[in-house]
Amino acid sequence: MQQTGTILSSVAMSSVIQRPFHWVLTGSLVMSMVLAGCSTNTPAPITDIHSSTPSAPVPTVSGQSYTVQPGDTLFKIAQQHGTTVQAVANANGITDPSQLRVGQVLQINGGSSAVAVAPAPVTSPTTTPVETPATPPKTETTPASSVNTSSPRASDANVINWGWPANGPIIQGFTANTKGIDIEGAIGDPVVAAADGKVMYAGNGVRGLGNLILLGHTNGFITAYAHNDTLLVKTGQEIKKGEKIATLGQSDTTSPRLHFEIRRRGTPINPLSYLPSR
Incomplete structure (x- = not known):
């Protein structure tokens, strides 16, 4: 079948x-x-909610934008900013969970839907996103x-x-x-x-x-x-x-x-x- x-x-x-x-x-x-x-x-989250470590970089928040860090999920980011997963996804045109990557800059709280992607950090066990x-x-x-x-x-x-x-x-x-x-x-x-x-x-x-x-x-x-x-x-x-x-x-x-x-x-x-x- x-x-x-x-x-x-x-x-x-x-x-x-x-x-x-x-x-x-x-x-x-x-x-x-x-x-x-x-x-x-x-959309489904893409990373384990337990995968971030104490040594991970401190999340960078600037105005209405947020830079995705190792261990982040849409659910976690939404919680940190007092909004919903759907709101973050809609604001950034996210329809594919694989779009969430370390170094990606997201607009929060109804910001522009444009998504800018910053250079990705050097690959390591703590920075590899979990695929869905x-x-x-x-x-x-x-x-x-x-x-x-x-x-x-x-x-x-x-x-x-x-x-x-x-x-x-x-x-x-x-x-x-x-x-x-x-x-x-x-x-x-x-x-x-x-x-x-x-x-x-x-x-x-x-x-x-x-x-x-x-x-x-x-x-x-x-x-x-x-x-x-x-x-x-x-x-x-x-x-x-x-x-x-x-x-x-x-x-x-x-x-x-x-x-x-x-x-x-x-x-x-x-x-x-x-x-x-x-």
Whole structure:
């Protein structure tokens, strides 16, 4: 069957939606994970809300403009300036989450919609934006019996207490294109948080991912949950592992499923190397 989905490519949970996760969250969260927004919903953030460090440069605010710093998201910038994500996006003509880059100058509080981009700093682990899930090419669903459901355990798998976001069989494995896995289910099945975190994005503004949630976690991790039927959380909400955040759906895909991604500092990683055995 045809595939869509992959959250947080280069929000987006660096990374919403190049893959079935069609990643706020980023090709396919929190994350090439790079898409034009659709509808009137808020575009997904592109960087992990926990990714900034004490050594990061102090944000530069000048009048009605703001220079994007490492670790920034649209949500974070809007909070700092007492406005909304949609207002910042509208003021700067942002329809693609990948437009947010370190060094970019944004107009705040209804300023000009022109966006000036300053020279980017030298690339380093703390200045690389997290790409959002990007729209993958449509592919046929692989029969569950032939999907590889095993992967070597990651060395940092125990940094976070992970859990499965849904109970169904895996119908699409992790590849460079999918950037996550697809879990089969019935419409209305529960979708739960894979770990403690904070909602970075909840909406359907990332094309190809349907109703999407991006959760930001500690240590630079983002998880993305796409194609949901109903979203049960809101941006900024604190979430516990196992808490129901959505119901499984078929939004922007050909059959009921959850597209799930884990991104570490913007890089898609195989969820099967982190999730517990089942």
